[in-house]
Amino acid sequence: MSTTTIRLPENLKARVAAAAKRSGTTTHGFILDAIAEKTEQEDLRAAFDAEAEDRYARIVATGKTIPWQEMRGYLEERLAGKEVKRPTARKLAR
Numbered sequence: 322m323s324t325t326t327i328r329l330p331e332n333l334k335a336r337v338a339a340a341a342k343r344s345g346t347t348t349h350g351f352i353l354d355a356i357a358e359k360t361e362q363e364d365l366r367a368a369f370d371a372e373a374e375d376r377y378a379r380i381v382a383t384g385k386t387i388p389w390q391e392m393r394g395y396l397e398e399r400l401a402g403k404e405v406k407r408p409t410a411r412k413l414a415r
Contacts, residue, residue: 327352385410 329337341351380386387408398405 383410384412386413387411388413 337351338348341348344351346354387410391408395405395408
């Protein structure tokens with residue numbers, strides 16, 4: 322484990338200390354949890370962005386996609402617990 326120094330404005334330091342106390346942990350533990358949580362959020366965002374870029378590249382390469390209204394209907398039916406056939410991507414007319 323290594324040491325990193327962070328400088329907090331006094332008002333933020335007080336807020337962190339109060340929040341840590343409310344959550345039943347130390348200030349150090351609270352800060353570590355906050356950093357871990359923020360890092361996880363950023364990792365998830367990066368994975369989401371990579372997936373979106375990959376899907377867009379496939380659309381550009383193939384010219385195939387699913388119209389939003391069709392996909393929305395499919396998702397709504399699934400959400401309602403119905404068995405529904407998955408829509409297939411196709412070239413769209415412009």
